[in-house]
Amino acid sequence: xxxxxxxxxxxxxxxxxxxxxxxxxxxxxxxxxxxxxxxxxxxxxxxxxxxxxxxxxxxxxxxxxxxxxxxxxxxxxxxxxxxxxxxxxxxxxxxxxxxxxxxxxxxxxxxxxxxxxxxxxxxxxxxxxxxxxxxxxxxxxxxxxxxxx
Amino acid sequence: xxxxxxxxxxxxxxxxxxxxxxxxxxxxxxxxxxxxxxxxxxxxxxxxxxxxxxxxxxxxxxxxxxxxxxxxxxxxxxxxxxxxxxxxxxxxxxxxxxxxxxxxxxxxxxxxxxxxxxxxxxxxxxxxxxxxxxxxxxxxxxxxxxxxx
Amino acid sequence: xxxxxxxxxxxxxxxxxxxxxxxxxxxxxxxxxxxxxxxxxxxxxxxxxxxxxxxxxxxxxxxxxxxxxxxxxxxxxxxxxxxxxxxxxxxxxxxxxxxxxxxxxxxxxxxxxxxxxxxxxxxxxxxxxxxxxxxxxxxxxxxxxxxxx
Numbered sequence: 001x002x003x004x005x006x007x008x009x010x011x012x013x014x015x016x017x018x019x020x021x022x023x024x025x026x027x028x029x030x031x032x033x034x035x036x037x038x039x040x041x042x043x044x045x046x047x048x049x050x051x052x053x054x055x056x057x058x059x060x061x062x063x064x065x066x067x068x069x070x071x072x073x074x075x076x077x078x079x080x081x082x083x084x085x086x087x088x089x090x091x092x093x094x095x096x097x098x099x100x101x102x103x104x105x106x107x108x109x110x111x112x113x114x115x116x117x118x119x120x121x122x123x124x125x126x127x128x129x130x131x132x133x134x135x136x137x138x139x140x141x142x143x144x145x146x147x148x149x
Numbered sequence: 150x151x152x153x154x155x156x157x158x159x160x161x162x163x164x165x166x167x168x169x170x171x172x173x174x175x176x177x178x179x180x181x182x183x184x185x186x187x188x189x190x191x192x193x194x195x196x197x198x199x200x201x202x203x204x205x206x207x208x209x210x211x212x213x214x215x216x217x218x219x220x221x222x223x224x225x226x227x228x229x230x231x232x233x234x235x236x237x238x239x240x241x242x243x244x245x246x247x248x249x250x251x252x253x254x255x256x257x258x259x260x261x262x263x264x265x266x267x268x269x270x271x272x273x274x275x276x277x278x279x280x281x282x283x284x285x286x287x288x289x290x291x292x293x294x295x296x297x298x
Numbered sequence: 299x300x301x302x303x304x305x306x307x308x309x310x311x312x313x314x315x316x317x318x319x320x321x322x323x324x325x326x327x328x329x330x331x332x333x334x335x336x337x338x339x340x341x342x343x344x345x346x347x348x349x350x351x352x353x354x355x356x357x358x359x360x361x362x363x364x365x366x367x368x369x370x371x372x373x374x375x376x377x378x379x380x381x382x383x384x385x386x387x388x389x390x391x392x393x394x395x396x397x398x399x400x401x402x403x404x405x406x407x408x409x410x411x412x413x414x415x416x417x418x419x420x421x422x423x424x425x426x427x428x429x430x431x432x433x434x435x436x437x438x439x440x441x442x443x444x445x446x447x
């Protein structure tokens with residue numbers, strides 16, 4: 001069952017909610033690579049963080065975002081499809097491999113959701129992220145009533 | 150009445166519209182801390198702009214964005230809920246307090262909208278913003294027919 | 299006919315799809331100024347890329363994004379309106395003319411779509427972009443059944 005493979009959704013780091021359900025959509029807040037409440041991967045990709053570490057960070061953040069979406073949907077609804085994945089990579093100027101970093105998130109979503117992970121995606125490089133995280137991402141998903149209930 | 154507490158929506162700074170209503174949603178353009186048409190808060194957070202100044206800038210930008218949404222909805226519809234708030238902070242590399250800056254926007258929205266301000270949020274650090282603004286933000290909201298009309 | 303004026307949609311540069319149709323919306327992935335599969339405009343605006351070159355890059359990226367949306371909609375549906383255009387400009391710190399760059403994209407969309415191009419827009423400056431592109435952008439559009447079919 002998906003919810004057993006997911007972490008607890010991280011607590012918000014400010015005055016906002018982790019995810020919002022509206023109409024046929026569920027949207028998440030920006031999520032960083034937190035594990036048990038602590039930021040696991042800090043720094044800038046291309047300086048003190050490698051592409052491989054950033055991929056793992058993106059995978060953790062993707063799990064956190066999906067967990068927030070699942071928690072907001074509750075037991076009677078489930079993620080139908082990831083529609084859009086936005087990935088912000090804290091990288092040095094001149095960095096070019098944002099797509100490889102973002103593939104860390106896309107790969108984790110595919111492992112958790114299968115074909116339902118087939119989203120469109122934007123990946124950009126930013127100069128800084130909350131708490132010094134090396135990656136932040138957000139999801140927009142559609143939902144459906146849970147089958148078999 | 151909400152519209153009396155809001156500024157006039159800023160004029161677009163290019164070839165776009167301040168807000169779009171589609172289906173159950175109203176989306177705004179990126180808004181900066183303009184007051185009476187002039188950009189009030191310029192610079193980089195962590196260099197020439199403090200976190201406190203950036204919070205005030207974010208609050209002004211949030212008022213501008215909400216004003217654009219309200220104007221696009223017209224008199225017979227009102228903002229039901231802020232679904233997503235995206236905050237771009239023009240900050241030095243290594244800046245970490247994006248959430249505190251974004252709380253300036255969330256706080257202003259809560260003062261104007263109460264519980265309807267309870268959005269999910271993404272906050273990232275960028276290297277530059279239009280006009281040299283220290284903060285830019287955009288809203289995605291749901292709307293409902295205005296009660297009592 | 300619109301589809302004859304558009305390029306072939308660029309192949310994804312990672313594990314994602316170029317565009318997703320859901321409900322009344324079609325959303326695109328982030329698109330860069332690729333022509334025939336090769337990135338045409340690389341570098342940082344304000345350093346080795348002029349505002350004029352970045353405007354042309356934004357126009358190319360906008361054509362690519364619209365092509366992805368049109369391809370995802372197929373022959374029986376068409377773009378009704380561009381709702382939101384998000385433009386990421388790879389620019390030096392202190393750059394201020396993001397709106398002029400983004401007008402390159404808005405102008406191309408208007409040439410292709412007319413009034414249906416009237417979107418809200420966000421333009422921000424980023425520190426790096428995939429492949430070293432000078433501009434990246436994404437579209438959110440509404441669609442309608444194609445008239446006359």
